[in-house]
Amino acid sequence: MSETGGVPPLVPEPDQVSAPFWDACRRHELVVQTCTACGRARYHPRPMCPHCGSMEHTWEPASGDAVLYSWVVAHRPVLPALADRVPLPIVLVELPEGVRMVGNLAGDAGELVIGMPMRVAWVDVTGTCALPAWRPAG
């Protein structure tokens, strides 16, 4: 539980479309929404495949590998829920499955370089929410 001075932490509010993704995160499993018809992955989750129009999809396990695509370090002023986490690095990673995701940085990463390999880790934010984080691999 990472609460900030009584301010509730920021968490996703799962909806009917995104719930399977966030449910898997809670189990520390990274999954990617994948089109049944054309086989292509997509993120963020949505009902229709933008490549072929199919509404059929599965949630396939991701390898957990990624490369660093971009990152920022947030400084004040930030939301009250983030106040004791600044300076806060936030990363954008690209998965070999063909999608990009925003995430946090796991641990003290040292120097970040675009293109560096990353590996998924998990942060338990509340009893019902875990978010993917990424640490430099290798």
Added chain:
Amino acid sequence: MAATTAAIAGIGQTEFAKVIERPEVTLACEAAAAALADAGLAPADVDAMVRFDLETTQDIELARNLGVENLRFFADTPHGGGGGCATLGIAAAAVETGRADVVLCWRSRKRGSGRRPWATNDGAIAGEKQYWVPFGLARPVDQVAMMARRYMHEYGLTEVQLGHVACTIRAHAQRNPAATMTKDMDVATYLASRFVSEPLRVPDCCLESDGAVAVVVTSLERARDLPQAPVVLVSTAMGSGPQTVGMANYFGPSITTSPAAACATSLWERTDRRPADVDCAQLYDAFTPLVVQSLEEYGFCERGEGGVWAEAGELAWPSGRLPVNTSGGGLSEAYLHGFNLISEGVRQVRGTSTSQVPGASTVLVTSGNGVPTSAVLLGSDR
């Protein structure tokens, strides 16, 4: 070319400040009345309004205050700062198709004294924001910084080049009595300022301002009978691009290509004028990297050259190849979702800017390009 051409006949504004005590509706009324007076028109002449959908004032509320008899055309533009020039595009379409005769467009905002929109994020985050805000990518500056870092990587944009964008626009503000941020700034001062979201610093970010701007659009034919020289809406355009989310295209084919690329294609398709004909540009500058992207995406220079242009002084009045944000823009005059860029574009064509480009006859004005965006090309009559 449509049978009827649309033109801007009037502009009006309040003072700009960090804090104005009067309410947003009052500021909207003041700017609208000033724009109508500038146009030599009365509220009874207004038959249409196009409203920013973030506006707290309803069109009928403004109409009740002004005493407008009937709105026979009304519309809202979505996408926040991307929708500024879209109000003019919609107004032009209404005039060109005979659905409206005199259209009032406006933006009234108390962002200086009011709340920060991003600060309303708390607890459980729903909708598309659930995919970035819970990780702390919560403010527009964080979202644009994510694009900017990648842009630096792909195209060699540097922090010094961003500093030149900020300093050039600040220098323009220093010539404009209406501007609210006129402190001296050089690149060394810029580099010494603190980060808000690395790689972006405080002076990479627009101001937090109170104020209002209004614009009156009518047919060129009617505008020619009014007191001000008409400012022709030579071309208007909108564009979303593919796989767009706000305010950077994290998940789409290219995070560094903004919706302005698609908007620019439409804009130039509707006119014979080319980027080389543009005398000066008022480019949406909520954050400095957006200016660099716009220079490239609207076709003034190649990819990767926007920052080089800034560093070489090409954006500076009066000596640069393309003076940019000649009133100080959102970075240093006031930030009203880019509406003050529209009024400055009009002043340039009229010849009344405080950093006037001699004989300016073609001026580009753009809206927020981290989101679905819009632009107008303004021109002198004949």
